[in-house]
Amino acid sequence: MSVLVTGGAGYIGGHMVLALLDAGETVIVVDDLSTGFAWAVPKEVTFYQGDFGDVALLDRIFKAHPIDAIAHFAARIVVPESVSDPLGYYLNNTSKARNLIAAAIEHGVSRFIFSSTAAVYGEPRVAAVAETEATMPVSPYGRSKLMVEWMLEDASKAHDFAYVALRYFNVAGADPKGRHGQSAVNATHLIKRAVQTALGRYPQMEVFGTDYPTPDGTCIRDYIQITDLISAHMQALAYLRDGQPSLVCNCGYGHGASVLEVVAAVKKVTGVDFRVQLSPRRAGDPARLIAIADRAREVLHWQPTHDNLEEIVREALNWERRLHNLQGGSI
Numbered sequence: 311m312s313v314l315v316t317g318g319a320g321y322i323g324g325h326m327v328l329a330l331l332d333a334g335e336t337v338i339v340v341d342d343l344s345t346g347f348a349w350a351v352p353k354e355v356t357f358y359q360g361d362f363g364d365v366a367l368l369d370r371i372f373k374a375h376p377i378d379a380i381a382h383f384a385a386r387i388v389v390p391e392s393v394s395d396p397l398g399y400y401l402n403n404t405s406k407a408r409n410l411i412a413a414a415i416e417h418g419v420s421r422f423i424f425s426s427t428a429a430v431y432g433e434p435r436v437a438a439v440a441e442t443e444a445t446m447p448v449s450p451y452g453r454s455k456l457m458v459e460w461m462l463e464d465a466s467k468a469h470d471f472a473y474v475a476l477r478y479f480n481v482a483g484a485d486p487k488g489r490h491g492q493s494a495v496n497a498t499h500l501i502k503r504a505v506q507t508a509l510g511r512y513p514q515m516e517v518f519g520t521d522y523p524t525p526d527g528t529c530i531r532d533y534i535q536i537t538d539l540i541s542a543h544m545q546a547l548a549y550l551r552d553g554q555p556s557l558v559c560n561c562g563y564g565h566g567a568s569v570l571e572v573v574a575a576v577k578k579v580t581g582v583d584f585r586v587q588l589s590p591r592r593a594g595d596p597a598r599l600i601a602i603a604d605r606a607r608e609v610l611h612w613q614p615t616h617d618n619l620e621e622i623v624r625e626a627l628n629w630e631r632r633l634h635n636l637q638g639g640s641i
Contacts, residue, residue, distance in 0.1 A: 312336040312377045313547070314419075316362040316410065317384030318355070319346025321492045322425060322481060325540045326381050327355060328489055333544065338375050340367070341384065345494050363406025365413065372417035379421035379547055380414055382407065385455070388498055389429065389594040392451035403454035408461055415469050421550040422462065422473040423543055428532075428560070430456040430477060433596045440602040441477070441558050449594035459558065466556045474546035474610075479532035479562035479601045481539055483622035484629035491536075491629030500572055501533070505626045508580040515584055517569050519591035522598075528569035530598045532562035535616035535625070545610040557609060562601025563617045572619070579623045 313330055317323035318339030324346070330337045331354055339351055340358045351357045356375070360367045362384045371377070385403045386392070392399040414422060429452030430445045447453045462473040482501045484491030492502045507515040520527040542561050549557070567575070577583055606612040616622070 311379075312338050312375045314338045314340065314371065314375075314377045314380045316340050316380070316382045317346065317425075319343060319348060319350050319357075320383060321490075321494065322536065322539065323381070323383035324350045324490045325485060325536050326383065326543055327352065328485060329540045329544055331355070338371060338377065340371065347493055350490060350493065361406070363402075363409040365409050368410065368413040369417075372413060372419065377417075377419050379423065379550065380410070380419060381423045381425075381543060381547070382410060383425045385425065387427075387451065389449045389451050390592045392449050392454070393593045396450035399450045399454045400457075403451070404457045407458045411461055411465055415465060415471055420471050421547070422471065423546050423550070424458060424462060424473055424475040426459055426475045426477045426558075427452060427455045428477050428479045428562070428599045428601065430459065431596075431599065434599065437598065438564060438600040438602045439560065441560055441605055448596060451594070463556070472550055472554070472556045474550060474556070475558045476539075476542055476546065476606075477558065477560045477601075478539060479534055479560070479599055481536055482533045483535040483537070483616070483625040486537060486616075486625060488628060488632055491626065491633065493633055500531075500569060501576065501623060501626050502630070504573055504576040505580065505623065505630050507584045508576055508582040508627075509630060513585065514587045515573060516587045516589050517573070518589050519595065520588050521591070524568055524597055526568050526570045529595055530566040530568045530600065532564070532566045532600045533572070533619060533622060534562050534614070535618075535622050538614035538616045541614070542606055542610060542612045545606075545612050549610055557605075559606040559610060560601040560603045561606060562603050563614065564601055564603060566598065566600045567619055572623075575619050575623050579620055580627060
């Protein structure tokens, strides 16, 4: 049997592809390459360049391959962009996901792993968030993802269909073996942007908001290393193949770092004291998002092993240098 990975040419989906191949799985990837890269798809993978919401394409893929599970990563993910283009986010993240879920059920694919987000919690009322906390997203991005969770829940009640929705906190770092990392040209991920600034790609690092109710006034996030995140997906796949019921899990370490603490870590690892520009808050950014991920540990038997901010920064730095060389530059 095969696993279909949507967004498999991108950052998180690409790491899932590597993990599946490492485990001996047969992998099918569909990606429109709007933010992903064809060179990031290993030659062992069957690759379809196209829209994951294209019903005709999905029908062709499901008829051509014996797929038993889907790992769905394809999405637009920039919170401020979702505020300025909400309908674009509801189209891409929600409406097209409905097409994918419907196609899976039509073709008898009963296992679905969904790339969800901590943004579904909005502005949490507690310091650390469990899955039982109320979902009150404050951005169209968070709402677009929560709507997909609702669709999955309802579909699982009506059909022979089970899912695991993994609510990511802040994903960072790169494959420790140097095979893949965050490669999008205009990525807004904090650690990537800080590393790029340290390497001289940008004249300064912009920090949005210094008046949040946090110790240093900047947003606090729970940064989870990409390999640890993907190990949760692999555990979710095993869980679903074991016939277990649908599940929603947080993916994070249970503690956070502020924006200024991340900047300090990047300066320490790179040895570069780059310029930081303090700017007003961005729309849709909550002050603090920290995970309680006991459910993933207890139910999925997830065991993260890369909980170290400086290690995460070092991986991002090494990948950024490798990516620059792949693109014909030198550092």
